[in-house]
Amino acid sequence: MRKPAINRRLFLKAAGAAGLAAIPAVVGGYSLLRTAQGELPPVGSPYVDAADLERFNALASAPLLLVLPEQSANPHRAYLAEILRAEGLNAFHARTTAETDWSALDRYPVIVLAEGAFSREQADRLGAYVQQGGRLVAMRPGPDLDAVCGLEPAGGVTADGYMAGDPSAAGLGLPAAALQFHGEADRRRLAGAEPVAWLAAADGARSPYPAVTRHRFGQGQAVAWTFDLARSVVLTRQGNPAWANQERDGRAGVRANDAFVDWIDLDKIALPQADEQMRLFSRLIAAALSDALPLPRLWYFPAGADSLLIATGDAHDATVAAIEDVLARVENYGGRLSVYYAPSLNDDLRRALKRARGLVGDLPGVGETLRGSRPAPADIRRWLARGHEFGLHPYVEDGLEPGWARYWQEFTGLGYGPVSPTVRTHRILWNGWSETARVQASHGLRMNLDFYHYGTAFQKPDGAWVHGHFTGSGLSMRFVDEQGRLLNIYQVLTQLVDEHLMKMPWGGGWPDYSVDQALEVSRVMLARCAEGGYSALCAQFHIDPFALGGEWQARFGRWLEGTLAEAAQRGFPIWSAYQWMRFVETRQAAVFDQLLWDAAAGQLTFTLDAPAAADLVLEVLLPAQAGARTLETVAVDNQTTPTRPRTVSGLEWAALPVTAGRRAVVARYR
Ligand SMILES: [Zn+2]
16 A cells, blocks of 8 residues: 555644544544555456356256367357357356267257367267257358258358348247348358348348258258357447457547447347347247257346336536435436446545545534535445445546556545446546456456447438447347457446437537437337347436536436336336346356256256345246147246246247246146
8 A cells, every 4th residue: 555645643734624623533534544545456357267157067967058169260159158148048068079978969959059160070970969859050050061951052251241031930030120240151052941031131132142041950950050140249249349449430539339330230220139139049949949848048137027227327526415316316216326426536635534524424413514515435325225336437538557546546545435346437438349348357347338329420321310229239248358258247238328319518419309309219219128129228317417406407307207207117127237237147147957848747847046136036938838738837946936928039938037046946838
């Protein structure tokens, strides 16, 4: 720790001048001075460690095997494991080709092949597996699997194109509009396979080359993707790596959204394009298993919720009164807020005096003059007790590491710590392709909200403004770096941004919407969430206009409350980012263990093993049909538990609420 820049005598003199000298903690001023210096951020590994997949690989048996080839030019092939978990298929073994027991493939009802090289012998084994009734899902399968997949080479590739559903596959839930993919697709022709989707033009006009196919082969089935879904999802979510650190949207400061200018097709932004493709992936697995195994999965959101609103508010040196104003309004709609707070920077003496004022503020009958108008540690404790989050909003104009060090020190020195594990950076400045995520993860941050719908790049040439998911996603998944290393921090897109939609005291508001127009954007986005674009929609409600009062407070208060009312009316939980992070991490760690389907008796049994959390209720989706049988009753820990119907991608499910923990489930079909 640094030596304090001032001594106890000077501090007591200053405290006396501020009228604080009578407080015992101030009299013991030297220790206060020490504490008020704050801490530096911890530094640890930013990467997800091997133990993360151990929960899955340790399962005695699993319905899915993910095979990861050692040889591959694609660094993001292993992201398929993240896609399986995002889709709630939390019951798989992930094995390299060397770890795979090639003589016992038939233990798995479904095998998913990541992109890469398989030997002739391995391809033959996979062919025999499908021949005998296995179900294969392959990313960019090589020529050795052509016969199994019912494809033949056409030569060449299509890069960064579109895919459009085949009319015969309409029941699989793909949107009617063509969807973007990123990376390369192999040009293939059908040679027995049935088309699910085609490589296409932006307007949906089909090329002769399929994007996704299904093929009956022997007793089994092979699904093929001619591009790698994993790489496409990564590039769609995180932008073009070749454009990292480039200023591309014409607004000073490199932000995460700069890597999406001319990457996201603005005509497609309303759709969560990457999520729709992940849903097709899991839908095809469910379809392949339909007469063999009613495979349960986890819904994306807390039990009963079609979607969710994450409420956040950046706050720049905001007062207690302004923060209280916003928190109270959010609470009126049953919600909780993440406040991302940027304190003004102080030298050690001024920070120590602020600390002393905070202590005074805890005493009865002390007015604001003495106590100060800015948050004291006791204010923050009260807000946390009410379920809100109080996180850091660092300035990184002078560099990522120096910015984090300086703001961490200020935040903790003011007694605002421990630093909350979710964050939005001031001005959402972004370094590298994933560098900001790496640095934040190394400091123990676990959720990032810097991908932010903001600026003039979201206006089309015809003048129209677009709103939606520029990362192609309303779901929170972990960042990955250029080498394919998974970072221990989740990405949350902020789709609804007050300072983008409406003029702020500091500018912004390029579309220059009225409150009613901005509210219409909220309504349309929330409606899409309920109509198949399932999302954790994140909104930015700056605290600052509420500190200004008058017209600013009135305008932004109306937009805040109108947006909250719309979400509440749709039954969407309104959560802080911290609450959402806890849910996402718990769901991510959950596994379906001891999964057993007794086809003769029509009984499905499994244990859902999730980290225990009494306040988090996961939703398990059980197929409503298992072959000719229909789901009749479900028991959780021997208690009969009602389900409610949920239709996803044209398939009927029974939605079962399960409190996070280790729960035994028995489902009876007849
Ligand atoms: Zn800011």
